[in-house]
Amino acid sequence: MLGYSHIADGTRMENTADGFNSSMEEKYRALAYDTTLSTLLAVLVYVLVKVSLDRIRQWRARVSVLVVGSGPVGLTAALVAVRSGKVLKLTVLDERYRSALLCRPQQIALDPRSVSFLFALGVDFDNMEGCWHNDHFFTKIGVFQEHLLSILEQKKQKVDIKIHLGTKFSEEYLRKIPGSDWPRIIVVADGSCGESCSVLGISSDYIVESCNAYGANATIERLDQRQVPTPEIRAHSLYFDLSAYGVDFFPAGRESQNSQQATVKPGFHLKIYGTFRNRYMALSCPASDSKMVRFLRHTSNSSIMKNIFHQSFNAYKTDIEPRLNDLTLHHLQCSRKLFEIMLSHRRVNAAYIEGDNVAVTIEGEAARVLNFDTGCGVNLGLRGLESLGTFIYKTAIALDQNDVFEALSAKIQHSKQVAETFRQTGLTTTMFE
Template sequence: MDGAELAYDTALSTLLAVLVYVLVKVSLDAIRQWRARISVLIVGSGPVGLTAALVAVRSGKVLKLTVLDERYRTALLCRPQQIALDPRSVRFLLRLGVDFDNMEGCWRGEHFFTKVGVFQEHLLSILEQKRQKVEIGVHLGTKFSEEYLRRIPGGAWPKVIIIADGSCGDSCSVLGISSDYIVESCHAYGANATIERLDQRQVPTPEIKAHNLYFDLSAYGVDALKEPRNPTQPTAKPGFHLKIYGTFRNRYMALACTAADTKMVRFLRHTANSSIMKNIFHQSFNAYKTDIEPRLNDLTLHHMQCSRKLFEIMLSHRRVSAAYIEGDNVAVTVEGEAARVLNFDTGCGVNLGMRGLESLGTFIYKTATALDQNDVFEALSAKIQHSKQVAETFRQTGLASTLFE
């Protein structure tokens, strides 16, 4: 055998060895990823927390799932507030196995409206059905605290912790995550009102929207029709936008307008007369309510509470929305109103929380199959970027899509 043949055989043998090594490594990595399973802890069993639980189960990478909530089942499921699920949220939930046909509520187009308690009970029933595939523990009446963490045996900490305990929760502080928020304007002004009438039924109803509203404030010296116009300034979207939502018993109203320096807006932002806004909501409700519900009159007006004046609509989102606890090798993500919240209730707060969950399945998969800390950090970085994008998108266009259109 001459030198050329020897070199050829050596090169071929080396190539075959490399190919075998690559094939074995790829196969072992594929098997490792396929078999990878982790433990996940979710703090909060509200709509976002329970939806996060379904996302975790659907990821196929969860061996043990634990859901905690300091509220007991009765307090959790009797909540009368109504939630509105837009088409995007509906499609997301359908992929998770939510059966809207077997849930109390109503449709308008592709939007679905139901009560918070009904929605939570349905998600709990789905989780109950998943126990055959995943070890699931739902512990209601159990508070997430430093004492709870101390009771976890060494080495048994969950790989992923999802915080979804709402805007008033303190679970992030238990884990040492900063409580700082970034507060940004949504370029709009708004006001809210609530009406509780115990003689009405707790029945979910579709939202009612009205646009381009003006109010007769001439009695207070404000005439919208004589508003001076500045030709050098771009024309703002005219008038106010109204949304009426909630059940017949618990009615809510949101009134908003794009930020504009008009005489009427200035007056309603700075007036000290609280009866003006109450009168606006009173007249608006009677003008746009459904035909089958009673009007508000002077005798029932005391059932309504509302903002004293227009205020700037602000979105607060957590400066740190994900973290890594190095000593225990735990990845933490913050979701729902624990991550971002409006100072203005439009009835779409759950939808804002659902947006954040759209990247949760990928985050869990990448964390479960990570080879080292760098892979976990990449998963955390992607989750943080998505959380920021959710906040920025809503700040720019959220009110337009949920209230102004």
């Protein structure tokens, strides 16, 4: 009995030990599970809090922006900045006074893409002097600038906007800015003759590329005509009578009726644009080595191009415009001969001023210039602004310099793409179609 009792007690002790071990394992598993769950919960809470704080930080992030230049591109850049929702303070500078800006009579043509872009910024074309034709909007530069300035005035209730006309951007101006008021972003839009880039120490080197076309320009100023916006006139497949100069000819200012001849020799494209008082003409053709093109590129007779523009204007002008005659021909000024159409764009079109923590982007004719006036030059400048809003947003929420560099890199790539696209297809849409 004692032996049996001893064995039973041993078995009970073993069972008790096994039960104790199982209980401990369950407790360890429960503890591990609780620990894992707590850790996951802590990580989840951390992530949620961090994401929330990041979103709050991004939502509250605001930067100070300085726009240099109050031309069509500069004022549009100011609207883009306000539209980004990331601007605490916006300053617009221009060394010209308001009267000098608003009296500019030159006409601009906004293509459908630019119209859509501007409409999204709040531009009200229905309340702007101008006219529509083929989904293009034609108005005077001064009228366009005045409308943009009025929009900016309305935005002052939401954003601290300062417009300083008659103030030049210079080293002296920068020295007067307190360190705490330095802009985080500077948009340079002071034109091809502006000095802002040199003030900021940005290289003035340009990349010059051919658009594979030749062109010539002419202007007519007649003070007795109206200063109102008018649709542009386009004519294609033009050939000119140069037989007097020993060159094979087609009827002057007329479209060729011989389709076979038209395929052999490249035709010219003509655009007449501007107001009746300030008329502009652009003549262009794809690059070729035809006898006529060679002759017009190298002729030393300055009267040839004048005669071509004279006859072309009289052939394609509107019915209500007076013709040019021998007495009024002195109003016509034009290129002496055909020249190669070139696009120049800055090698450095965005930069970072490290010591002052300022990101700089260059827009409009300060960034890229065409040596041939097509009448749609503003559109080329507005193309570059299509990525400005994203650039401002990314710069505003940047955590460090690497984030700013990424924003600058994307802006640089877009600017290069704008230049390349125009070089490849720009004349096709503005002149050849």
